[in-house]
Amino acid sequence: MAELPTDLAGLLQNGYRYALALTHDEGLADELLQEACLSMLTARASWDERYLVTAIRTRHIDHHRRRRSQRFAVESANHVLRLRAEDAAQPSATRQVHEDQSARLHEALGRLRSEEREALFLHIVAGHSAGRIATLTGRPRSTVLSLLQRGRHKLSAMLSQDTSEACSNG
Amino acid sequence: MDEQTTDQVLRDHYQGHSLPDRRVRELEEMIRQGLDELKGRSPRQRSWGSSRITIAFASAAASLLLALTLLFLYEQPGRALFAGASPSPSIVEAATPRIVAVKFYAEWCKPSLVISPRVDALRQRYGEDGVLFVEVDLTNQETRNQANYLMSALGLEEIWRQQAGVTGELLLIDRREARVLSTLDQNHDLQQMVATLASLLNPA
Numbered sequence: 001m002a003e004l005p006t007d008l009a010g011l012l013q014n015g016y017r018y019a020l021a022l023t024h025d026e027g028l029a030d031e032l033l034q035e036a037c038l039s040m041l042t043a044r045a046s047w048d049e050r051y052l053v054t055a056i057r058t059r060h061i062d063h064h065r066r067r068r069s070q071r072f073a074v075e076s077a078n079h080v081l082r083l084r085a086e087d088a089a090q091p092s093a094t095r096q097v098h099e100d101q102s103a104r105l106h107e108a109l110g111r112l113r114s115e116e117r118e119a120l121f122l123h124i125v126a127g128h129s130a131g132r133i134a135t136l137t138g139r140p141r142s143t144v145l146s147l148l149q150r151g152r153h154k155l156s157a158m159l160s161q162d163t164s165e166a167c168s169n170g
Numbered sequence: 171m172d173e174q175t176t177d178q179v180l181r182d183h184y185q186g187h188s189l190p191d192r193r194v195r196e197l198e199e200m201i202r203q204g205l206d207e208l209k210g211r212s213p214r215q216r217s218w219g220s221s222r223i224t225i226a227f228a229s230a231a232a233s234l235l236l237a238l239t240l241l242f243l244y245e246q247p248g249r250a251l252f253a254g255a256s257p258s259p260s261i262v263e264a265a266t267p268r269i270v271a272v273k274f275y276a277e278w279c280k281p282s283l284v285i286s287p288r289v290d291a292l293r294q295r296y297g298e299d300g301v302l303f304v305e306v307d308l309t310n311q312e313t314r315n316q317a318n319y320l321m322s323a324l325g326l327e328e329i330w331r332q333q334a335g336v337t338g339e340l341l342l343i344d345r346r347e348a349r350v351l352s353t354l355d356q357n358h359d360l361q362q363m364v365a366t367l368a369s370l371l372n373p374a
Contacts, residue, residue, distance in 0.1 A: 004202070008198055008201070009198065012189065012197050013188055013189060013194065016187075016188070016189045017184045017185070017187060017188075020187055021184065026187070027280070027356075030280065031279075031281065033189075034197065034200075034278070037197060037201055038200075038204070041201065041204035041205065041208070041311075044208065062334065102183070105183050106183075120180060121180075124177045124180050124181055125180065125181050125184045125185065152173060152176060156172070156173065156176045159176065159179065
């Protein structure tokens with residue numbers, strides 16, 4: 001019988017963030033994580049990152065096949081509203097800058113493909129090598145490298161463009 | 171923006187997103203309960219092998235008894251139960267709602283909590299109007315086993331298999347064809363749910 005890791009909470013948080021990178025939606029990420037945990041229980045899988053990533057990924061693919069793509073504009077607006085509630089204690093100028101940056105980043109991430117967000121998350125946030133990501137996702141290493149390069153380039157360009165536009169309007 | 175800055179921005183963004191502690195505890199509890207149930211079932215599962223022959227024999231005997239009973243009823247003169255070679259389709263169909271509304275839920279599932287009051291409102295409005303409302307509980311392994319039997323009894327095994335344990339959804343199913351007509355979830359408000367069900371009950 002599979003034993004639980006000492007830091008199960010940490011594993012679940014990392015799983016949630018990975019699901020968030022895939023779906024770009026907090027509610028869906030929560031659902032994916034929960035469903036992945038259930039499928040791991042059913043399969044009596046080992047409670048480690050590799051199995052959790054695979055289970056989340058599998059559920060994401062199932063969802064993607066059965067559902068329409070997300071309503072991005074609504075999610076962006078909701079994201080900004082949540083930030084306003086959380087940052088209410090900050091001085092207004094700082095809060096506005098934080099909101100703007102976070103909203104721009106959220107929008108920029110939303111414009112990336114799910115595969116690009118996934119590769120960027122696993123490499124930059126989770127710290128995996130391209131080879132390890134290739135194993136986790138079942139993609140060729142060359143494809144992972146390509147996703148990383150394109151995703152980074154697009155994200156950097158979008159964030160730089162947004163910054164320059166804000167300056168020109170300010 | 172250079173690559174290093176982009177990487178750091180991305181790292182900060184995702185590490186700034188966390189599940190609330192309460193939610194993490196719910197998931198941990200769900201996992202621990204699930205593992206406990208699996209451990210608890212294992213010794214019984216191992217003893218099943220010796221019981222299988224007994225169960226198979228009992229099933230065969232029950233099937234034979236049922237067949238004999240049906241034959242007895244069929245042969246009896248004047249019995250209205252089986253008029254002619256088969257039951258009257260109109261009697262059977264009249265007793266069986268055409269649409270089955272199946273709510274897949276779990277007690278720990280947030281979308282389930284969102285759709286439940288909407289489904290209750292739908293049931294009050296359409297429960298006696300040709301729609302059979304069924305709730306399928308997927309909270310734990312025991313209720314999932316019961317759900318499996320329920321869906322089999324309804325003749326909806328394929329839909330049950332395709333649903334693959336997803337909760338927080340209301341499926342509107344054509345019972346005769348065992349086909350999903352519409353899938354409603356937390357993104358559908360009550361008005362949309364009513365409109366969808368009404369259009370299925372009274373197609374233009």
